[in-house]
Amino acid sequence: MLRYMSIRTARALLTLWVILTVVFVATRISGDTIDFLLPEGTDPDSRAAMVQYLGLDRSIIEQYAIYVREFLGGHFGLSFYERRPVEVIYLERLGPSLALYASALILAIVLGMPLGIVAALKRNTALARGIMTAAFLGYAIPNFVLAILLLLIFSFHLGWLPSAGAATPAHYVMPTLAVGSVLLAAVVRFTRSSMLDVLSQDYLRTARAKGVSERVLVLRHALRNALIPILTVIGLQVTNVLGAAVIIETVFAWPGLGEQIVLATIRRDYPTLQFGVLGFAAVVVTVNLAVDLLYSVVDPRVRVGG
Amino acid sequence: MTLAFPSLAEADRRPSRALKAWRRIPLGIRLCFLVAALLVLAAALAPWVSPMDPDHQSLLSRLRPPVGFERAKAGYLLGTDQLGRDVLSRCIHGLTVTLGMAALGATISLTLGTGLGLLSGYVGGRVDDAIMAVVDIQIAVPFTLVALLVVAIAGTGVEVLILVLGIAYWEQYARIVRGQVLALRSLPFVEAGRAIGMSNSRLLFRHILPNVASPIIVQATLVISNLILLESSLSFLGLGIQPPTASLGSMVGQGRDYMASAPWIVAAPALLIVAVALVVLLIGDWLRDSLDVRLSD
Numbered sequence: 057m058l059r060y061m062s063i064r065t066a067r068a069l070l071t072l073w074v075i076l077t078v079v080f081v082a083t084r085i086s087g088d089t090i091d092f093l094l095p096e097g098t099d100p101d102s103r104a105a106m107v108q109y110l111g112l113d114r115s116i117i118e119q120y121a122i123y124v125r126e127f128l129g130g131h132f133g134l135s136f137y138e139r140r141p142v143e144v145i146y147l148e149r150l151g152p153s154l155a156l157y158a159s160a161l162i163l164a165i166v167l168g169m170p171l172g173i174v175a176a177l178k179r180n181t182a183l184a185r186g187i188m189t190a191a192f193l194g195y196a197i198p199n200f201v202l203a204i205l206l207l208l209i210f211s212f213h214l215g216w217l218p219s220a221g222a223a224t225p226a227h228y229v230m231p232t233l234a235v236g237s238v239l240l241a242a243v244v245r246f247t248r249s250s251m252l253d254v255l256s257q258d259y260l261r262t263a264r265a266k267g268v269s270e271r272v273l274v275l276r277h278a279l280r281n282a283l284i285p286i287l288t289v290i291g292l293q294v295t296n297v298l299g300a301a302v303i304i305e306t307v308f309a310w311p312g313l314g315e316q317i318v319l320a321t322i323r324r325d326y327p328t329l330q331f332g333v334l335g336f337a338a339v340v341v342t343v344n345l346a347v348d349l350l351y352s353v354v355d356p357r358v359r360v361g362g
Numbered sequence: 363m364t365l366a367f368p369s370l371a372e373a374d375r376r377p378s379r380a381l382k383a384w385r386r387i388p389l390g391i392r393l394c395f396l397v398a399a400l401l402v403l404a405a406a407l408a409p410w411v412s413p414m415d416p417d418h419q420s421l422l423s424r425l426r427p428p429v430g431f432e433r434a435k436a437g438y439l440l441g442t443d444q445l446g447r448d449v450l451s452r453c454i455h456g457l458t459v460t461l462g463m464a465a466l467g468a469t470i471s472l473t474l475g476t477g478l479g480l481l482s483g484y485v486g487g488r489v490d491d492a493i494m495a496v497v498d499i500q501i502a503v504p505f506t507l508v509a510l511l512v513v514a515i516a517g518t519g520v521e522v523l524i525l526v527l528g529i530a531y532w533e534q535y536a537r538i539v540r541g542q543v544l545a546l547r548s549l550p551f552v553e554a555g556r557a558i559g560m561s562n563s564r565l566l567f568r569h570i571l572p573n574v575a576s577p578i579i580v581q582a583t584l585v586i587s588n589l590i591l592l593e594s595s596l597s598f599l600g601l602g603i604q605p606p607t608a609s610l611g612s613m614v615g616q617g618r619d620y621m622a623s624a625p626w627i628v629a630a631p632a633l634l635i636v637a638v639a640l641v642v643l644l645i646g647d648w649l650r651d652s653l654d655v656r657l658s659d
Contacts, residue, residue: 198591299504321510337503
């Protein structure tokens with residue numbers, strides 16, 4: 057057990073280190089970063105002074121050593137544009153992003169699981185077919201296109217919802233839908249198939265024969281057993297949701313992490329972009345690690361494959 | 363199973379095998395194939411089928427709505443954009459770019475992923491470890507972010523975009539192919555091949571690869587729809603296809619400023635993206651069912 061956990065943790069750390077290195081190398085091979093930073097027509101002396109000030113005159117190995125040391129020490133660099141630590145910039149934007157992720161997740165679970173259950177229980181009815189068609193559409197329509205279509209209808213045509221910002225609850229409606237649509241669709245689909253699997257099991261027939269009420273049967277016996285695959289799907293979708301949120305935040309001018317990353321890309325603000333990519337990678341790696349370890353606790357067979 | 367042989371005359375009247383196969387496909391899916399064919403044809407013949415030059419500006423007829431609305435201008439079926447360009451013609455040319463990019467990216471990732479997956483599964487050992495380590499890393503980062511990083515570093519060129527699309531989803535093929543090869547490697551027909559002295563490459567390409575074809579085809583439909591989405595998102599952010607060339611995504615992105623006054627500029631390409639994504643996914647779903655492929659999602 058301990059061995060499995062330490063191997064998995066070591067692999068996760070190794071993955072993060074490789075990503076750190078790749079990001080470093082990638083930002084250095086792109087030619088002179090300094091050219092993006094200085095205004096055109098800067099005289100050679102000032103340029104040389106700036107190169108020295110930023111430490112870009114040292115050897116690449118030396119730069120890498122400094123970079124890793126500073127990273128481990130919790131210094132992640134200064135934004136080229138704002139001249140303040142990148143972690144501070146992201147920290148300010150963490151709240152709105154977390155709120156958006158959380159509301160998308162809640163939407164997917166609170167709406168998705170009941171819809172999936174209904175689709176499983178009432179299968180072959182018009183209602184179930186309607187739900188599954190909607191789920192397919194939610195799955196097929198790209199997030200940012202959905203965002204644009206929602207904007208066109210609810211902001212510009214009907215004028216019901218605000219089109220940008222994160223000030224009031226009304227601001228949350230469209231971004232939550234746009235970020236959560238694919239996850240919602242996935243939850244509906246997997247809840248349905250997972251419930252169908254469980255509902256045909258013998259122990260449910262036994263429970264029904266014993267006279268367990270249909271309500272208790274579905275919620276206590278079936279749903280509980282269907283839960284594991286559903287949670288797995290949500291775990292697997294984390295990467296997709298984070299990726300989608302980056303674009304959606306830009307569409308709705310949401311003051312979150314994703315909008316900052318896109319802004320950093322457009323401005324070529326490497327320290328900011330680098331920290332954003334590494335931060336998201338760290339989150340995904342940690343989530344996957346946690347899921348793996350949880351599985352190995354729940355189901356000992358997983359460990360053998362290690 | 364009857365063994366009656368039809369006479370020649372009878373055989374002539376019978377529908378051909380292809381036609382029979384076509385009729386076995388459900389009606390909805392047949393419709394999808396027709397729409398897909400129509401879209402590909404329109405994209406391939408864009409210069410001939412689009413009513414106007416997509417880049418021709420006519421500043422006197424800017425922001426005209428589609429036919430049927432007030433102020434519409436004859437000849438401009440879907441209206442004009444902020445520079446007086448024909449939205450329909452731009453959509454058709456944008457479709458060419460979007461589909462072309464997705465096809466290029468899909469081909470690159472298919473080749474790369476299948477090759478590395480075969481290598482990983484067949485050779486095993488350190489090669490396998492190394493390739494799977496790269497796969498792990500690729501899974502760890504949301505690819506949208508990798509794409510942003512690459513674009514920030516290498517700039518916004520068509521070559522860069524093709525590179526990004528090519529490396530975006532190779533690991534999906536690699537994982538599937540590797541798993542299949544691992545399962546096939548110890549089956550009797552492969553061992554028999556090895557026993558009669560068949561070369562590795564012959565075994566791999568003539569005997570193992572054909573058995574991996576179905577899951578690859580199914581995965582390809584998923585990858586293509588993902589690539590369409592990725593290209594559209596990047597172009598939408600202004601980090602993909604650069605003007606004056608337009609893809610469907612960049613049309614949506616550039617039309618955003620006019621959403622209040624001229625929603626059709628954005629709605630037309632957005633709905634076209636939805637149509638393309640729907641058709642590809644429906645065909646993919648059907649393929650998965652009919653080829654009986656179980657993919658671990």
